[in-house]
Structure formats: C-alpha cells, structure tokens
Amino acid sequence: MASQRTGSSRTGTQRGGSAGRGAKKADGLDFRSVEPAPLILLKGNEDYLASRALDRIKQALRAEHPDLEFTRLDVSAAAPGELFTVTSPSLFGEARLVLAEDLAAMNDTFLTDALAYLEEKPEDVTLVLRHSSGNRGKKLLDVLAKRAVVVDCAGARNDNEKLDFVRREFRAAGREIHADGARALVAAAGSTLSDLGGACQQLMADVAGDITEEHVDRYHGGRVEATAFKVADAAFEGRREAATRLYRHAMATGVSPIAVTAALARKGRHIAALVDHRGSPAALAATLGAPPWQLQQVAETARRWHPLRAAEAIEAIARADAEAKGASRTPEYAVERAITAIASSVGR
Amino acid sequence: MSVFTELVGQDAVVEQLRRAAGSGTPAHAWLFTGPPGSGRSNAARAFAAALNCEQDEPAARGCGECRTCRLVAAESHPSVKLVSTENVTYKIDDVRELITTAQEKPQGARWRVIVVEDADRMTERATNVLLKAIEEPPPHTLWVLCAPSPADVLVTIRSRCRLVSLRIPPTAAVAQLLITRDGLNEQQAQFAARVSQNHIGVARRLARDPEARRRREQVITLPLRLTSSSAAIKAAGSLVEMTQADAASTAEARLEVEQASLRRSLGLDPEEKIPPKLRSQFKKLEEENTRRAKRAVADSLDRALIDLTAVFRDVLSLKLGTGAELINEHLREELHRYAESLSAEQTLAGLDAINAARTRITQNVPPLLAMEALMMQFLPGRSRA
Numbered sequence: 013m014a015s016q017r018t019g020s021s022r023t024g025t026q027r028g029g030s031a032g033r034g035a036k037k038a039d040g041l042d043f044r045s046v047e048p049a050p051l052i053l054l055k056g057n058e059d060y061l062a063s064r065a066l067d068r069i070k071q072a073l074r075a076e077h078p079d080l081e082f083t084r085l086d087v088s089a090a091a092p093g094e095l096f097t098v099t100s101p102s103l104f105g106e107a108r109l110v111l112a113e114d115l116a117a118m119n120d121t122f123l124t125d126a127l128a129y130l131e132e133k134p135e136d137v138t139l140v141l142r143h144s145s146g147n148r149g150k151k152l153l154d155v156l157a158k159r160a161v162v163v164d165c166a167g168a169r170n171d172n173e174k175l176d177f178v179r180r181e182f183r184a185a186g187r188e189i190h191a192d193g194a195r196a197l198v199a200a201a202g203s204t205l206s207d208l209g210g211a212c213q214q215l216m217a218d219v220a221g222d223i224t225e226e227h228v229d230r231y232h233g234g235r236v237e238a239t240a241f242k243v244a245d246a247a248f249e250g251r252r253e254a255a256t257r258l259y260r261h262a263m264a265t266g267v268s269p270i271a272v273t274a275a276l277a278r279k280g281r282h283i284a285a286l287v288d289h290r291g292s293p294a295a296l297a298a299t300l301g302a303p304p305w306q307l308q309q310v311a312e313t314a315r316r317w318h319p320l321r322a323a324e325a326i327e328a329i330a331r332a333d334a335e336a337k338g339a340s341r342t343p344e345y346a347v348e349r350a351i352t353a354i355a356s357s358v359g360r
Numbered sequence: 361m362s363v364f365t366e367l368v369g370q371d372a373v374v375e376q377l378r379r380a381a382g383s384g385t386p387a388h389a390w391l392f393t394g395p396p397g398s399g400r401s402n403a404a405r406a407f408a409a410a411l412n413c414e415q416d417e418p419a420a421r422g423c424g425e426c427r428t429c430r431l432v433a434a435e436s437h438p439s440v441k442l443v444s445t446e447n448v449t450y451k452i453d454d455v456r457e458l459i460t461t462a463q464e465k466p467q468g469a470r471w472r473v474i475v476v477e478d479a480d481r482m483t484e485r486a487t488n489v490l491l492k493a494i495e496e497p498p499p500h501t502l503w504v505l506c507a508p509s510p511a512d513v514l515v516t517i518r519s520r521c522r523l524v525s526l527r528i529p530p531t532a533a534v535a536q537l538l539i540t541r542d543g544l545n546e547q548q549a550q551f552a553a554r555v556s557q558n559h560i561g562v563a564r565r566l567a568r569d570p571e572a573r574r575r576r577e578q579v580i581t582l583p584l585r586l587t588s589s590s591a592a593i594k595a596a597g598s599l600v601e602m603t604q605a606d607a608a609s610t611a612e613a614r615l616e617v618e619q620a621s622l623r624r625s626l627g628l629d630p631e632e633k634i635p636p637k638l639r640s641q642f643k644k645l646e647e648e649n650t651r652r653a654k655r656a657v658a659d660s661l662d663r664a665l666i667d668l669t670a671v672f673r674d675v676l677s678l679k680l681g682t683g684a685e686l687i688n689e690h691l692r693e694e695l696h697r698y699a700e701s702l703s704a705e706q707t708l709a710g711l712d713a714i715n716a717a718r719t720r721i722t723q724n725v726p727p728l729l730a731m732e733a734l735m736m737q738f739l740p741g742r743s744r745a
Contacts, residue, residue, distance in 0.1 A: 289590040319589035323736035330733035
C-alpha cells in the first residue's frame with residue numbers, strides 16, 4: 013500500500029508522514045492539516061471529520077479576522093441568488109466563511125448559482141462545500157475536484173482504519189500512544205469516530221507523556237463495544253455470562269432490544285437449519301438466502317445443538333421479539349431472559 | 361331475487377333487518393358482528409339496500425331489482441357509502457372525512473347510510489373521533505359498523521349501537537349457495553364449504569382456483585411431513601416467501617395502474633419524467649402500496665394458520681373419539697396416523713402454538729420468525745407437552 017498519500021498538487025501543505033498498516037488510500041487532504049482557501053470541498057460521509065475540518069478552518073480564519081462572519085447555507089432549499097447575497101462584498105469588508113451543506117441534497121437553483129459563483133470567485137470569502145455522497149450535480153463536483161482544496165472526510169470502515177485514525181490523532185498532536193493502548197481504545201470507544209475522537213482528545217488532555225494500555229484501561233476499563241451480533245454469537249455458543257454481559261453493554265451503549273432479537277433470530281435460523289441438515293451447505297445457503305460464509309461460521313456451533321433445543325430457542329426468540337415490540341413492559345428484560353434461555357439450552 | 365338471498369343460514373338476522381328497514385324508523389347506529397366469513401359486510405350492504413329500496417310496500421323492501429338495490433350492490437349509490445381499509449388500520453383523516461359525509465342529506469334516497477366494513481381496524485383514537493357523530497347523527501343518516509365481535513370496538517361505541525349478531529352459516533347452507541350461485545357441482549361445493557369452515561368467500565375461491573386448493577393442501581400437510589429441524593426452517597421460509605411474492609406481485613400490478621391514472625390526472629405523458637414538485641404524490645402512492653402489501657401478507661398467513669388449526673382440531677377430535685365430522689375428511693387416513701403419534705396434550709399444545717403465531721404476527725413479529733417458531737414446534741418428539 014502506498015505510504016505517501018495521493019492528492020491534488022496542494023498536498024504540499026500536508027504534514028508528511030507514513031500512513032499506518034491497513035490505512036486506506038486517502039481521497040484528498042487530511043482534515044487535520046487543512047488551511048483556509050477560497051474554495052474547500054469536504055468530501056466523505058463522516059460528519060465528525062467534516063465538523064473537525066470546519067472547526068480548524070474557522071479557527072484559522074478567526075485568528076486573522078476577528079470579525080469573521082459565518083453563514084450556514086441550506087442548499088436543499090436555496091433561493092435564487094442566495095449564494096451571491098451571502099458572499100457579496102459587505103460595507104465593512106468583513107471576511108466571510110460560508111458553509112454549503114450538503115451537496116448531495118442540493119436543489120437545481122443552488123447548482124446553477126454555484127457554477128456561476130465558480131466563474132466569479134469573490135474576494136475575502138471562504139466557501140466550504142460539504143459533499144457526503146452521491147453523484148448529484150456531477151458537473152459541479154467535477155469542477156470542484158479540480159479547483160477546490162479537497163478534504164478527505166470518509167469514515168472508518170473497519171478496525172484497521174480506526175486504529176489508523178487513532179495513530180494520526182496522536183501524531184498530529186505530537187503525542188505517542190502505544191500499540192496495545194491504541195488497540196484497547198478502538199475496542200472500547202470505537203463504535204463511532206466521534207466517540208473515538210473524543211476519547212483521544214480526553215486522554216491527551218488528561219495524561220502527561222506517552223499513553224499506554226493502562227491509561228486507556230483506567231478511562232474506559234471494562235467497557236466493550238458490544239453489537240447485537242456479538243450478543244447472538246455468545247448466546248448460541250452457550251457462553252451465558254459473556255452473553256448477558258455483552259447484552260447489558262449493548263443496551264448501555266444504545267443498541268435497541270429489537271436489534272438484538274433480530275440478530276438472535278438470524279443466528280437461530282442458521283443453527284436450526286444446519287443442526288440436522290444433510291447435503292451440501294451451499295444449497296442450504298441458497299435456500300435460506302444467506303451468504304455461504306455465514307453458514308460456515310455457525311456450522312461449528314450448530315454441532316453442539318439438538319433440534320428440539322433449537323426449537324425451544326427459536327420459540328424463546330419469537331416470544332421475546334413480541335415482548336420487545338410492546339407485549340411486555342420491560343423489553344430489555346424480556347430479551348435478556350431469552351438470551352439466558354438460549355445460552356442454557358446448548359447441548360445435545 | 362331479494363338482497364337478502366345470499367345471507368344463507370341467517371334467518372333471524374334477516375327477519376330483524378327486514379323489519380327495521382320496513383318500519384320507517386330504524387335505529388341510527390348498528391353494529392354487525394359475526395365471525396369472518398359469516399357475511400357481515402354483505403348483510404350490511406343488503407340492509408343499506410333494503411333501507412333505500414324503491415318498493416312502496418314496506419314488507420317487500422330489499423327487492424334486489426329496483427335501481428337503488430342494484431346501485432347499492434354495485435357500490436355506486438350516491439347515498440350509501442361503503443368504507444373499508446386495505447391497510448392494517450384506518451387513517452384518522454379518513455375517519456374525519458366520514459363525519460363530514462354524514463352531515464350531507466341523502467341524494468334521491470330515504471337514508472344516507474355509511475357502512476364501515478371493518479370497524480375493528482379503527483384505532484382507539486380514530487374511533488373517538490366518531491363518537492359524537494355516531495351518537496347523534498343528522499335525522500337522515502344511519503351508521504352501520506361491522507366487526508368480528510362486539511369486543512372489537514370500544515365500549516363507548518358499542519353502547520351507542522344496535523347489535524346484530526350473525527352466526528356461522530351451516531355447511532349445508534353454504535354448499536347450497538355455492539351450487540345455486542356459482543354453479544358448482546354437489547361434491548365440489550360440499551368439499552369447499554367444509555374445508556373453508558363455512559367461510560363463504562374462501563369456499564368460493566377454493567372451489568374455483570385449483571392453485572389455491574393445492575397450496576392449502578401443502579400447508580395443512582406440513583405438520584404431518586416435517587421430520588427435521590432443517591426442513592422446518594425451509595418450510596417456514598418458503599411459505600413466507602411465497603405469500604410475500606404473491607402480495608408483492610398483486611401490489612405491483614395495482615401500483616402500476618394507480619401510477620398510470622395519477623399521471624393521467626396530472627397531465628403527464630406515460631414516459632415523461634416526473635417533475636420534482638409532483639414527486640411527493642407518487643411517493644405517497646408507493647408508501648400506500650407498501651402498507652397494503654404488508655397487510656396482504658399478514659392476512660394470507662393468517663388464513664394458512666386457520667387452516668392449520670383445522671388440522672389440529674381434527675386430530676384432537678380423532679384422539680378423543682368425539683365422532684364429530686372432520687373438516688379435512690379427505691385426509692382421514694393420514695390424520696389417523698398422525699393422531700397416533702401425538703398425545704391429546706401435545707395436540708392442544710400444537711393448537712396453542714398456532715394461536716401464538718397468529719397473535720405474534722399481529723404484534724409485528726417478523727412473519728418469518730413467527731412461522732419458524734411454529735414449524736419448529738411441529739417437530740416430532742418435542743419435549744414440551
């Protein structure tokens with residue numbers, strides 16, 4: 013993987029430095045090193061990174077022009093000429109920062125105005141455009157790709173990318189985090205980039221010197237990022253305590269009980285289908301409409317199940333699902349009971 | 361032919377309605393109750409026709425031949441409004457609209473009649489909107505609500521209505537109707553009436569459509585055939601998928617027709633791009649369509665579950681030697697064998713499981729999960745008794 017990031021000719025402003033293992037190819041400038049420019053495009057679906065980039069731009073501009081005028085433009089409902097109204101020279105000549113959000117939802121009026129604006133380029137104005145995804149207004153996007161400073165605001169898709177994010181955060185601040193520390197931090201606070209970013213900032217502010225796993229543990233100890241799928245895995249593998257613990261973690265971090273029953277139902281379906289299945293797994297996967305690797309993953313677990321026990325498990329899930337959807341006053345407890353029931357029915 | 365002819369096996373109700381229609385001073389609000397298939401909405405329509413029938417002689421009202429009777433039968437009489445919903449529940453705005461309609465004078469008829477064909481699908485909030493309107497309608501307006509049982513409507517509504525209870529028509533009467541009206545032969549009619557458990561509409565569909573018969577056979581023999589957990593999961597999957605595909609294709613066809621007619625009324629060419637300003641209207645059609653498809657899936661699975669209930673009823677009957685006529689008489693042999701493998705308690709547990717699945721589907725449990733849980737209960741040698 014290329015260690016030097018590719019980008020426009022403006023990458024000169026970027027701090028050099030090698031991207032870590034598993035880092036994605038960046039599509040533009042790092043948000044941590046963006047400098048004010050007349051035209052900036054924040055490209056990518058991660059709101060947190062976009063807001064960080066905007067904050068940085070705002071700060072830099074404020075330092076130079078204390079009377080900076082900031083305007084947020086709703087491009088989905090822009091009126092004709094609105095863009096020119098907010099960017100035209102003012103009486104006292106304040107510097108202006110305009111944020112156009114979000115190009116994916118812009119209306120035709122704004123598209124026409126923006127194209128005209130690019131021809132004129134007024135002075136003293138910083139126009140920041142946010143584009144989350146999609147191809148709407150291809151013409152404008154093409155022009156911006158050439159003429160604007162493009163800032164990469166793509167979210168992290170996997171743990172490696174999150175790890176890379178953590179490393180860059182610390183490096184940008186001139187701080188060190190140990191490898192185990194970074195891994196522990198991703199496991200504990202990696203559900204969203206904004207959580208992760210917040211955690212990094214907090215650790216840097218509170219801890220002097222290098223950050224180790226111990227520090228991470230002190231701040232985020234015992235907290236595990238639990239998803240509905242992890243809960244389902246633990247329950248069907250018969251790890252009752254782990255399943256309950258993960259489930260409560262999941263509840264505490266905002267996973268809904270319905271998501272858990274859905275994950276349980278999927279897992280239960282695969283186990284019940286595999287438990288006494290004879291014949292090719294591929295054919296079974298096709299009938300169930302599941303990707304073959306999913307079935308392969310549960311095949312091992314299914315061997316520890318008995319068909320009648322699986323029937324009980326699925327019955328428990330169906331009941332819990334009804335209860336989680338309003339048949340019970342305590343949806344959280346209803347699902348927890350089902351998890352306990354499932355985890356204790358493992359065994360042939 | 362009188363409008364009441366098709367209300368087979370409901371002599372007491374017909375008599376009550378005839379008298380009310382001829383009296384000139386019928387009650388202002390009626391609640392028709394009866395199990396599905398007993399002909400609630402047909403009875404309500406017949407009543408609406410009889411009320412407005414053009415015959416002078418009160419006893420002869422509901423002739424079925426005058427213009428009014430025919431218009432009501434065709435659902436196009438201006439003063440008789442028939443409302444039903446294709447969604448899971450009524451929308452409150454639709455109900456509010458009814459109240460306005462109720463205030464209008466009847467056009468070319470004695471009474472303005474508003475028939476709500478499935479009052480049980482009104483949410484509590486929607487029903488409350490109706491309270492006042494039902495209690496004191498204008499002098500020429502009559503409300504007729506239909507619901508499976510009086511308990512399905514709010515007590516405050518119930519107490520404002522005159523109750524009409526329809527019963528399940530006897531098999532012989534349903535078979536006779538199928539013979540005279542739909543021209544089936546004796547044997548077909550008997551079979552259809554029996555396996556549909558005297559549900560007239562279902563009986564007719566089963567008698568006419570071989571595909572529906574085949575599908576029913578497949579569903580009801582499921583408990584007899586399932587031997588492995590893997591097969592149970594597959595059976596549930598294919599059953600749900602089949603119903604969903606059916607519902608989707610019907611819905612799709614209907615959506616196309618509706619979109620075409622919306623394009624016409626908006627003055628768009630069939631191929632023309634929809635301008636952004638009108639997109640919301642098309643979006644609304646699609647959303648409506650999704651809701652309808654959801655209800656269609658729930659209804660059709662419910663029907664399958666009722667058919668399964670009949671199987672366990674038969675098994676229980678054989679088990680206990682009640683000597684009652686079997687609903688699935690044509691499967692007597694297989695049912696006998698199946699009955700031997702089960703205890704009476706297990707049969708009852710099976711009935712409970714079916715009921716649980718029916719309830720769950722109404723509670724928004726994904727149909728697939730509910731059916732899987734049910735099919736797994738049919739596995740032989742299950743430990744729960």
